[in-house]
Amino acid sequence: MLIEQLQAAPERFAELAGRHSACSSKEQGGNLGQLSKGQTVPEFEEALALMPIGLATSPVNTRYGFHVVELVHKVEGALLPFAQVRQRIADYLEQKAYRRALSQYLQILISEAVIEGIELDGADSPLLQ
Template identity: 35%
Template sequence: MKKLLLTTLGVTSIIIVAACNNNEENGESTIVEVNDTSITETEFIGELKDGFGEQMLNEMVQSTILNDKAEELDIGSEQIDEEFQSLKENYGVEDDEQLLTMLQTQFQLPVESIDEFKQDVLRPELVISEISEADVEITDEDKQEYYDNNKEDLESVSARHILVEDEETAEEVKNQLDDGEDFAELAEEYSTDGSASEGGELGFFTRGQMVEEFEETAFSLETGEISGPVETKHGFHIIEVLDKKESFEEFESDIENTLREEQSIPAEEVMQNLMDEANINVEESTYEDWIQS
């Protein structure tokens, strides 16, 4: 995959032109002529090597090591395709070309096709992941213990609110809600914060993300319950809890991912270990100090 080189070429243009002279050397052919200045291929490649050569050489070495390791671990197209489908599901994308566009624009990955992405990104990541998690063991007891020890931090609430400046208005809004008025419509009419256009919805939040008085009330309400006026430094809130996540089953997958990450070997360490284990012979003395081992 063409990595940082593609995004950094423009930065070197001034340096390249400055290094060029007006005469072709040793009969070399000119690849670009700017006014009276000729840029030869040797000059162009030399500037790239001086600016990015060490980085690119190490990337090429690492890519070779990872490809060899993928063969050794028998990471084939079926496993790569499975990971690819999982990625699409995680990002809510059904179409391959839609995902490719996302990778190119949102993530700035210089991949030109899905096949290139699978081979140059997913395959190496699977190698790193498989080695990183080789010794990871997570039991049901581990997950339950983590949940018991972190229950309060894990619990989250989805709520909406109507924020007004004074208690009298808050009481008026609460009375209208008690009379059956629509919460979202009242939020749009009365609420003074940015959530008004969304019907007052705030999404899910955990403890520590809201001001203390708001948080205390939200976590004490049952799903579907609406509070009376709650005063905070922002004004007076009427809060309705829309949903709660608090059971072990709701957090089990997230807990497993957290424990897996804690037990896994960091990717940088995995790559360094692979570099240390590889048979790397620098045949040209000029490059002896370039390889990061």
């Protein structure tokens, strides 16, 4: 079992990942880098959230299979004061509104255009949501 081999020789993680992993991370010795919420499937995130730093004692099961995981570093999130994130929230909402308006404008243009050879979703009405 790989976990037993790693418990005996933790320095072999990259070697064993390169040899046994089906994940593209095997090219980096199994290193997934720094992960943030939403970057992996929920079942993997949940396992990482509950896991202490170190080698997992059992494989993590996800929809993609079983994973041998070593958690090297963990940084807990912190609630930030509104004043500190206000501008980021405003920028995000502005960009979201811009993308939605652009999408709606393109739908109107598509519905008014004669386009052959490709099927595009146009607007059924000038009133969009």
